[in-house]
Amino acid sequence: MNKKMTNRKIKYIKRHYKEKSDRELAQKLGVPRGLVKRVRKELNLGGKEERFARPPLESKPSPVRSTTGKWSRRKIVAVSLLVGVVVVGLGLYLLSRVGGFRFFSRVDRSKLNVILITIDTLRADHVECYGYNKIKTPELNRMAEEGVRFAQVVAPVPLTLPSHTSIMTGTYPLFHLVRDNGGYYVEEDYITLAEVLKERGFATGAFIGAFVLDSKWGLNQGFDYYYDNFDLSRYRKISLSTVQRPGDEVEKEAMEWIASNGEGKFFAWIHFFDPHSPYTPPAPFDTLYPGRPYDGEIAYVDMLIGRLREFLVERDLLDKTLLVITSDHGEGLGEHRELLHGNFVYDTTLLVPLIIRFPKMEIENLTIAEQVRLIDIMPTILDYLGVPPPPESQGVSLMPKTRKKNQKLKLPAYGESYYTRIHFGWSELKCIRTERYKFIDAPKPELYDIKEDPAESKNLYQERKPIGDRLQKELAQIIESHSVKGEKRAPAEIDAETERKLRALGYTTSIAAPFKSDKEGRPLADPKDKVEVIRLMNKAEKESDQENTEEAIKTLEEVVSLDPNIVDAYVMLGNMFTRRNLYQRAVADYRRAIELNPDYDLPKINLAIAYKEWERYEEAAAILKEVVSRQPRNSRANFYLGDVYRRQGMYDEAIKYYQQGVEHDPNSATLNAELGLGYYYQGLLSKAEQSLRRALERNPSIYTAHFALALIYEKKGDFDSAIEEYKKEIENNPQGFKAYFNLGIIYGKRGDYTRQIELIKKSVELNSKFSEGYFYLAKAYLDTRDEKNFQDAIEAANRGLQLDPNSPYAPLGHYVLVDIYNRQGKSEQARFHLQKARELEKRGATPQGSRK
CATH class of the missing domain: 1.25.40.10 (Tetratricopeptide repeat domain)
Structure with missing residues (x-):
């Protein structure tokens, strides 16, 4: 019998505990009955067996014998109450004079709301109430005064999706296995904060500022409403604004949702992406912080938090809401020779703010200096609400510390970054941080006395090796005790549209690859020895984003001259040469990337695309068929294989692979649109229209769908409908020259030559x-x-x-x-x-x- 209680089994119990007995659940799941009962008890669930349980026997009070002499029981009670009133009154007076609990404002926690605000890429030491005097953050300051500020908060990983996954599940990446942005997914096994609160009757809504947290990555679990909707199809040239949205738009959507759900209790997650690079603060914050746009972005978000506070006050919701404000990770800003984040695990990118404002300021003006972790947020929220955390939660509630200041937390913090391992083939980094020391497990280990050296400028590993070795063992124990036993998860392949969105966000190398190890068994490189390569890769990414292809190619060639094993550099080179129709060069670079990492499908698919554009369809099809044979769910490979056959007029084969792609990814507007075109070319007009309508339901702005519908109407002789569809296609895709051309032909048939000339001239202007x-x-x-x-x-x-x-x-x-x-x-x-x-x-x- 498998006695392990997995997340999947826990979810099964939560779904079926009402109709199945503990015995039935235990038999179904292959676990002991007592384990099922314990899980129900921990989750505060009833059960089938409980409804038929024997009622407890009534107990009679035992006689009390008085030993108080002439003092009657009534006198004792009266004196005790008087003394109690005096003591409590004195206590309340003293507590009202200092930061701490306010017992006089009792809160019914069964009816409270929760708002979690995550400010992406916010360093704690760039907030005014954390000691930074070069910025004004009055709203964050006020929240800290009206609540609890945690002075040392450690993120588990300096990347957006993995860190948010830890916040929402209360677990380390060691457990949830989300190691990077792009290609990693939050599996349904894991219980999220939203799922727990939804089961407790909360309306749940999430408001996301960037595609990196799109619902496709799995953090939408438990949310009734998940505001993401990052649509790229209408843009010929992708810009950053298409895959992130400014904070005021996020906040506006959140406020509208809260206003419509404020009658009942709700949980809202609001994600502000603004401090993430590139830093472009709106007016007046761009001029208030000249030369410091990162600070300008933070000040802008601070203003938004103030606006949200006013909104809650106006609707009498502020004192009915638990407000939690934090960040997922920090930003290098050039320290430790890291401009952004993700490569290293220094405090610049791992220390974040955490402020909690309790309803009716139940706890106010309190600073907790001891170290806490982002994984502690979920259990803290649930503890305050009186809800038990999921059994797999690895964090602890911080509520006891807010009530008993003398209680010692002693929470070691784990941190990691697999970014350089995944993308460059160098060593990953892991660290343990205590109140005094930080140990980084790297090919060249690092030890810092963070009390004396908070900037982590002096590596003490050789001087204090016994301390470093002890911490290394403690780190190994954390990894052993917090990891999912016997499970490894490789990143999944992503579709073309997703890849484009991530690249537009600046995650140019964030299409995760399987871990790569040195074939000859040599130690992997230490990332801190590769800072110049990282700088050049960042430079090449920026040049590529700015379409400065010549300079980007030169920079990448410099990268591979310094380190000829950087897979992502060859992939980027191949992409640029494909874009410039230099297919022979592109093929050579993709093949080099495949040679370095044969398990990485991205360069294989890109190689096939290069062959397709080169009109070497046989080679393209062979590569894509190999990928599809191993990964039939790979929608990107199915899409391009269908495209290869469509270009050759082999519509039966094209339809086969488009159908396979739709089967595994039914919500893909692109695949549904291409399937519709395939049906059209085969003369299957009814099926074609159905697929095209499905595509437009999923994405009203997708290219080609309206164009193909217009072709169908033309075949049917319904030219008025065809004209309307061509106009919609032009609205969605102003660069689509064929829609102008076809529309012009229809006007010519109607004798409107002036309009025909105007439209066809536009088509040849767009495509000379x-x-x-x-x-x-x-x-x-x-x-x-x-x-x-x-x-x-x-x-x-x-x-x-x-x-x-x-x-x-x-x-x-x-x-x-x-x-x-x-x-x-x-x-x-x-x-x-x-x-x-x-x-x-x-x-x-x-x-x-x-x-x-």
């Missing part, structure tokens, strides 16, 4: 190599029968013939010239173009009218 557009533009000028337009017609026809003299539409260009030259009496030129047109027609060059 679109030869078909020039041929039809020439015909439109000729159809006006206005001699003033003949020269424009001649120029358009000649431009089309220059671009593609063997085009199926080339005879049309020649016939336009024949007509004009005949009208102008230029018989020799007319005969020349007539002969050319007939030669092309004999070779089979005739317009098919597809316009797809």
Whole structure:
């Protein structure tokens, strides 16, 4: 019998405890009955067996014998009450004079709300109430005065998704196994704070500031409403603003939701992404903090918190709400030669603020100096509400410390970063932090006396090696006791749209790869010895984002000259050469990346894309089929394999892989749209329309769906509907030249040549190599029968013939010239173009009218 109580089994108990007895649950799950009973008790659940339990026997009070002599019982009670009133009154007076509990404001915790605010990338030492005198954060200061400020709060990992997962589950990455952004998912096994509160009757809403916390990564578990909706399909060029939203938009959505849910109890998670790079504070904070835009972003978010506070006061919700404000990680800002975060585990990126404001200021103006962890937030919230934490929670409640200041916490903190292991093939970093020391387990170990050296500037490992060795053993014990036994999770492959969104956010190398080890068994490099390589990779990413391709290529070539084993550098080079149509160079770089890490599918799929664009379809298909055979759920591989076959006119095969992609990813608007196009090309118009409608339901702004619907309406002869669909396509995709062209053709058929010319001119402006557009533009000028337009017609026809003299539409260009030259009496030129047109027609060059 498997006696282990996993998260999946706990969730099963929570779903079925009402209709199944402990015995039935134990048999179903293969665990002892007593273990089921204990879990129910810890989760405060009833059960089938409890409803039929025998009522407890009534107990009779035993007789009390008086030993007080002439003091009657009534006198004793009266004196005791009088003394109690005096003592309590004195205590309340004294406590009202100092920070601490306010017993006179009793709170009914069964009806309280919870708001959790996470401010991305916020260093604790850049907040005014944490001692930073170069910024004004009056709202955070006021929250600290009205509540509890924790002076030393340690994040478990300096990355957004893993750290938020720890906040929401109360567990370390050792347990939840989310090691990086992009490719890692929060599995359904893990119980989140939102799930616990939802089961207790809370309405739950989350308001997310960046795609890195999109619902696709799994943190939406337990939320009734999850405001993410980061849509990229309408943008030809992706900018940062398309995959993050400013804090005022996040807050506005949160306020509207709170206003509609304020009658009952609610849990709202509000995520402000603004302090994350690039730092672009809005006015007036850009001018208030010249040269310090990071501080400007923090001050902006502080203002938003004040606005939220006012909103809660206006609706009489502030004193009915537990407010928790924290961050997921800090920012390097150049210290330890780290500009951003993720590579190292120094305090610059691991220490974050934590402020808790209790309803009716039940505890106020209290600072707790001892070290706590982000994993302690979930159990603290639940403890305050009187709710037991999930059994797997690895944090502890901090509530006892708020009540008993002399109680010692003594909480060692674990930290890690696998970023450099995942992306560069160097060693991961792990650390343990105590009240006095910080030990970093690296190829070259580090030990810091953080009391004497808070900047972690002097490595004491050699001087105090016994302390370092002791901490290394304690670190190993934490890893052993907090890890999921016997389980490793490799990152999952992500789809193309997701990859584009992460890259737009600045996570250019954040498409997680399987761990890579040195084939020859050599020790992995220490990241602190590779700072120059990290700097150059960051530089290349910035140059790539700014479309400065030449400089980015030079920088990446410098990277691989310093370290020829950086997989991500070769992938980035391949991407840039593909973008520039230098397919031979791209293929060489992708193949080098695959050689370095054969288990990494990203360079394999990108290699296939390069072959596809190179029109070497056989090689592209072979690579993608190999990936799909191992990962049939890989929607990205299915999408591109379908595209390879569609380009060759092999629509049956294309549909097969689009269908497979939709089967495993039914919410993908892109796959549904491509499947619809496949059906259209096969003449299956009803199926095509169904798929295209599904695509638009999932994403009303997706490219091609309205275009394909317009083609369907044209085939049906419903040109009014076709016009409307083409207009919607142009609204979604203003750069889509074919929609302008097809719309122009319809207006030409209706005799509106002015509108036709306007639209087709726009199509060739958008794509100057679109030869078909020039041929039809020439015909439109000729159809006006206005001699003033003949020269424009001649120029358009000649431009089309220059671009593609063997085009199926080339005879049309020649016939336009024949007509004009005949009208102008230029018989020799007319005969020349007539002969050319007939030669092309004999070779089979005739317009098919597809316009797809």
